[in-house]
Amino acid sequence: ETGVTQSPTHLIKTRGQQVTLRCSSQSGHNTVSWYQQALGQGPQFIFQYYREEENGRGNFPPRFSGLQFPNYSSELNVNALELDDSALYLCASSQDPDNEQFFGPGTRLTVL
Amino acid sequence: AQSVTQPDIHITVSEGASLELRCNYSYGATPYLFWYVQSPGQGLQLLLKYFSGDTLVQGIKGFEAEFKRSQSSFNLRKPSVHWSDAAEYFCAVGAAYTGGFKTIFGAGTRLFVKA
Numbered sequence: 502e503t504g505v506t507q508s509p510t511h512l513i514k515t516r517g518q519q520v521t522l523r524c525s526s527q528s529g530h531n532t533v534s535w536y537q538q539a540l541g542q543g544p545q546f547i548f549q550y551y552r553e554e555e556n557g558r559g560n561f562p563p564r565f566s567g568l569q570f571p572n573y574s575s576e577l578n579v580n581a582l583e584l585d586d587s588a589l590y591l592c593a594s595s596q597d598p599d600n601e602q603f604f605g606p607g608t609r610l611t612v613l
Numbered sequence: 614a615q616s617v618t619q620p621d622i623h624i625t626v627s628e629g630a631s632l633e634l635r636c637n638y639s640y641g642a643t644p645y646l647f648w649y650v651q652s653p654g655q656g657l658q659l660l661l662k663y664f665s666g667d668t669l670v671q672g673i674k675g676f677e678a679e680f681k682r683s684q685s686s687f688n689l690r691k692p693s694v695h696w697s698d699a700a701e702y703f704c705a706v707g708a709a710y711t712g713g714f715k716t717i718f719g720a721g722t723r724l725f726v727k728a
Contacts (some may be wrong), residue, residue: 505656536718542721543617543718543719544657545718546715546716546717549713551713555713556713556714557713557715558712591657598709598713598714599707599709601647602716604657605656606655607656
């Protein structure tokens with residue numbers, strides 16, 4: 502059984518650019534949640550996708566958007582990058598929205 | 614709105630000593646409660662969870678947690694700490710709301726283990 506995978510591992514962008522992060526969910530899971538973890542802080546909930554529909558959103562601006570595909574993999578897109586977007590982005594998958602989540606290793610995004 | 618408070622930013626314990634990490638939450642009903650551990654450069658690993666039933670929950674690596682509704686707490690305990698337990702620990706609350714489902718994490722407690 503393959504766990505949750507994320508790509509890329511690391512990424513460096515400049516202010517104003519756009520970025521796409523990818524997540525492959527664990528086999529049998531239909532829900533993906535995305536989190537932003539700034540240095541020294543806990544993960545902050547960005548949004549959740551369940552069966553290809555957004556199923557909850559945290560306090561993030563619209564320039565943070567996402568997609569979930571029929572195979573339940575997911576993308577996180579961030580437009581107009583700001584310096585404060587520098588963080589570890591974590592993806593987690595689960596069998597259902599309220600079930601336990603399994604986390605990927607994260608993507609470290611640096612915005613210069 | 615949900616919120617999670619972990620009052621201790623960091624804790625130092627001696628190897629072999631007992632451990633208790635505190636977690637308090639705010640939510641109108643009984644939420645789903647989780648403890649995760651994160652080692653440097655790693656993703657999060659679930660230690661244990663509480664959905665309903667027995668308020669004392671056993672997890673992996675010898676950890677347990679007790680849900681106390683009257684205190685809105687879900688403290689994590691381990692009777693004897695090992696050096697490999699040094700890591701960051703996060704308490705999290707999951708709850709449904711009108712827009713879907715949301716999981717909120719605390720700020721974390723960094724555990725240091727001294728020989």
